Amino acid sequence: MAWNKEKAAVIIEANRHLDGPALPVLRALHEAFGYLPEETTAQVAQALNLSRAEIHGVITFYHDFRREPAGLTSLKLCRAEACQAMGSEALATEVSQKLGTSWHGTTRDGRVTLEPVFCLGLCSVAPAALVGTELVGRADWPRLQQALAKCDH
Amino acid sequence: MRPLTCTDMSKPTRIYLPADSAALALGAEDLAEAIAAEALRLGKLIEIIRTGSRGMHWLEPLVEIATPTGRIGYGPVGVADVTGLFAVDWLQAEKHPLCIGKVEEHEFLRRQDRWTFARCGIVDPLSWSDFIAHGGGQGLAWARAQGAAATLAAVTASGLRGRGGAGFPAGIKWRTVHDTASDIKYVVCNADEGDSGTFADRMLMEGDPFALLEGMAICALAVGARKGFIYIRSEYPRAITVLEGALSVAREHGLLRDCEIELRIGAGAYVCGEETALLESLEGKRGQVRAKPPLPAHHGLFGKPTVVNNVLTLATVPALLTRGAEAYAALGSGKSRGTIPIQLAGNIRHGGLFEVPFGISLRELIDEVGGGTATGRPVRAVQVGGPLGAYFPRALFDTAFDYEAFTAREGLVGHGGIVVFDDRVDMRRQARFAMEFCAAESCGKCTPCRVGSVRGMEVIDKIVSGRDIDENLVLLEDLCNTLRLGSLCALGGFVPFPVLSALRYFPQDFRR
Structure with missing residues (x-):
C-alpha cells in the first residue's frame, strides 16, 4: 500500500491506547505500508505527544524498519553462526549474483529485496531463509527460486 | 494451518505432522496437502493433526501414524514419498525404508528426560483438551490451592535458574518482586531468543504455548502481578501466530483469570534480549540498556517491580510444581x-x-x-x-x-x-564476525561496546592483512579486556569470549 496520511492516522489511532505505544504503532505502520517515510516521524510524534527526536530515535534504532519502499518480496537470508557453519556466506554470494543486487538492495524489476537476518531459529536445518512468509531450511538457490515463484502467485 | 477432518461414520486414522517452523521450512505444508490428496484419491479416512516438533530435526518432516500400540514414525518424508507410503499401507504401520518404528522408543528421545518439553511434538498446540489430557493446568491449580508463599518456596527449592543465559535463581528473583511493595507489578517473558544456534524458545512457543502461559500465570500469582507481557522477536512469525491463538484459547478457559497477558513484537534488535533493553523497548523507546542497579525486580517496566524471565524458565515452572520441586532439584550437577x-x-x-x-x-x-x-x-x-x-x-x-x-x-x-x-572453519573470520555482530547490534549507550567493537574489527583486519601481527594481537587482547570490564551489559562484556577463545585455542589461524 502506498503511503497515505489518512490511513496512517487510522492505524495510529487503533494502537495509541497501548502502554508504551510508540513501537507497536510504528510496527503497525510498517506492516501496512512496507516502510516508514520521513513524514511518519512528525505524524506519530504529534499523535503520541512525543518529540520528533524521540520517534526518529526509535525508527532508526530497529533493523526491521525500512525508510524506503522495498521490492514485492523480501528475501531474508540468515547470516548468523549456525548458518555460516553450513555455508551461508557462499550462498549469500551466489544469491546476490543471481539477483544482481547486494544486501538491502532490490532487483531491477522490483520483484525481490535481499535482506540479512540474524537467526530465524532454524539453526538445525541451516542455512535458513525467509522468502515472503515462506520459511526455507537447508536453503540453496533452486529452493529459494521455488519459494520466490510461490510468492509471485 | 488447515486441520483436515473427515466426518464419515467410521473412525479415521490419525496422522500427526508438525507445523513447527523447522518442519515447515522443510516442506511440511506441501506434504500435508499431498497426504490429504492421496488419502482422498484412495478413499482412506484420515485425520491430520498438526503438532509441534519432537526435536529430531534431521527427520523432519516427521510423520506419525497412530496405532493401537503407539505412534509409528516415518521421516524425513517428502511429497515424492507419499504415493509409495500409501502403496505399502503405512496406515497399518507396514514396513518402509523411512519407518523409524515407535517414535517414543527412538534412541534420541529415550536418552532424554523431558520436563520443559514433555508435551512438545505430542499434542496439538492449540488444543485445550490435549493440554489437559497431558497434565496441563495442574501446576496453576497447585499454586492457586497452596498460595503464593508455598509457590515461591517450591520454585526456590527446585533450584531453577534463569534459562535465558544468566542463570540467576528464579526463586530469588520472584521473591524480590513479591517483597517489593507496589500497587502495580509486571511479569515479562523474554521471548527475544536471538542467539544463533538456539531455537528452544521458538519450539516451545510453537509446540506447547500453554505451558508458557501457565508458567506466567503462576508467576503472576506468586509475586502479585496482574499483568504480563510476552516480548517476542519478529523473526519468529510462526511462533507469533501460535501464541496469538493460544492466548485467546487460554482466556476462554480461565487460565488468565487473574493475569492478563499481552503479546508484543520486537523489531529486529538483538540487544533487546538483554532484560533492561527489553524493558525500554516495551516502553516504546530505543532498546538501550539501563545501568543496574536499580534491578528490574525493584524498578522495572514503567518503573514498577518486574519479573523478567526467559520462555523456558517460565514454561518449566508448571512441570516442577506438578511433578515435585524436590524431584527436579534431584537432577543435575553442582x-x-x-x-x-x-x-x-x-x-x-x-x-x-x-x-x-x-x-x-x-x-x-x-x-x-x-x-x-x-x-x-x-x-x-x-x-x-x-x-x-x-x-x-x-x-x-x-x-x-x-x-x-x-x-x-x-x-x-x-x-x-x-x-x-x-575443519574448514577459519577462526579468524569467526572472531571478526563476533566483533562485527557486536558493532551492528550495540545499543550505543556505553563506549567500550559501541567503539570497541568497531576498533576490534579494524585490529583483526590488520592481523588478516599481515600488518604487525604480534603487536596487534596484544592490542586485541587488551581491547577485549576493556570490553569485558567496561561494558554495561553482556553484549560488550561477553564478546571477548568468542574472540579470545578463538585466539587461545586456534592461534595458527591468526598467523596464516
Whole structure:
C-alpha cells in the first residue's frame, strides 16, 4: 500500500491506547505500508505527544524498519553462526549474483529485496531463509527460486 | 494451518505432522496437502493433526501414524514419498525404508528426560483438551490451592535458574518482586531468543504455548502481578501466530483469570534480549540498556517491580510444581539443578532439541547424540551459548554442561545452543564476525561496546592483512579486556569470549 496520511492516522489511532505505544504503532505502520517515510516521524510524534527526536530515535534504532519502499518480496537470508557453519556466506554470494543486487538492495524489476537476518531459529536445518512468509531450511538457490515463484502467485 | 477432518461414520486414522517452523521450512505444508490428496484419491479416512516438533530435526518432516500400540514414525518424508507410503499401507504401520518404528522408543528421545518439553511434538498446540489430557493446568491449580508463599518456596527449592543465559535463581528473583511493595507489578517473558544456534524458545512457543502461559500465570500469582507481557522477536512469525491463538484459547478457559497477558513484537534488535533493553523497548523507546542497579525486580517496566524471565524458565515452572520441586532439584550437577533443553545446531548430523539433566559432556552431545558433522568432516570447533559464547576445540569436549563448569573454562552455557563447525572453519573470520555482530547490534549507550567493537574489527583486519601481527594481537587482547570490564551489559562484556577463545585455542589461524 502506498503511503497515505489518512490511513496512517487510522492505524495510529487503533494502537495509541497501548502502554508504551510508540513501537507497536510504528510496527503497525510498517506492516501496512512496507516502510516508514520521513513524514511518519512528525505524524506519530504529534499523535503520541512525543518529540520528533524521540520517534526518529526509535525508527532508526530497529533493523526491521525500512525508510524506503522495498521490492514485492523480501528475501531474508540468515547470516548468523549456525548458518555460516553450513555455508551461508557462499550462498549469500551466489544469491546476490543471481539477483544482481547486494544486501538491502532490490532487483531491477522490483520483484525481490535481499535482506540479512540474524537467526530465524532454524539453526538445525541451516542455512535458513525467509522468502515472503515462506520459511526455507537447508536453503540453496533452486529452493529459494521455488519459494520466490510461490510468492509471485 | 488447515486441520483436515473427515466426518464419515467410521473412525479415521490419525496422522500427526508438525507445523513447527523447522518442519515447515522443510516442506511440511506441501506434504500435508499431498497426504490429504492421496488419502482422498484412495478413499482412506484420515485425520491430520498438526503438532509441534519432537526435536529430531534431521527427520523432519516427521510423520506419525497412530496405532493401537503407539505412534509409528516415518521421516524425513517428502511429497515424492507419499504415493509409495500409501502403496505399502503405512496406515497399518507396514514396513518402509523411512519407518523409524515407535517414535517414543527412538534412541534420541529415550536418552532424554523431558520436563520443559514433555508435551512438545505430542499434542496439538492449540488444543485445550490435549493440554489437559497431558497434565496441563495442574501446576496453576497447585499454586492457586497452596498460595503464593508455598509457590515461591517450591520454585526456590527446585533450584531453577534463569534459562535465558544468566542463570540467576528464579526463586530469588520472584521473591524480590513479591517483597517489593507496589500497587502495580509486571511479569515479562523474554521471548527475544536471538542467539544463533538456539531455537528452544521458538519450539516451545510453537509446540506447547500453554505451558508458557501457565508458567506466567503462576508467576503472576506468586509475586502479585496482574499483568504480563510476552516480548517476542519478529523473526519468529510462526511462533507469533501460535501464541496469538493460544492466548485467546487460554482466556476462554480461565487460565488468565487473574493475569492478563499481552503479546508484543520486537523489531529486529538483538540487544533487546538483554532484560533492561527489553524493558525500554516495551516502553516504546530505543532498546538501550539501563545501568543496574536499580534491578528490574525493584524498578522495572514503567518503573514498577518486574519479573523478567526467559520462555523456558517460565514454561518449566508448571512441570516442577506438578511433578515435585524436590524431584527436579534431584537432577543435575553442582549448582545447576534440573534439566536443560540443549539445542544441537550448525554443521551437525542429528540436529535438534535434547533435554537432559545438567552434567552431560560436550563429547557425548556432539559425537554420540549429534552423530558428528552433517558434512562428515571432523569437528574442529563448537560455539556454545550463542554469538557471545566461547569457541571450544575438541580438547575441551570433556566439559560438563553446567553453568559453573563452563564459567571455569571461560565459556558460557547461555541459552544452551551448540553450533558445530567442521575443519574448514577459519577462526579468524569467526572472531571478526563476533566483533562485527557486536558493532551492528550495540545499543550505543556505553563506549567500550559501541567503539570497541568497531576498533576490534579494524585490529583483526590488520592481523588478516599481515600488518604487525604480534603487536596487534596484544592490542586485541587488551581491547577485549576493556570490553569485558567496561561494558554495561553482556553484549560488550561477553564478546571477548568468542574472540579470545578463538585466539587461545586456534592461534595458527591468526598467523596464516
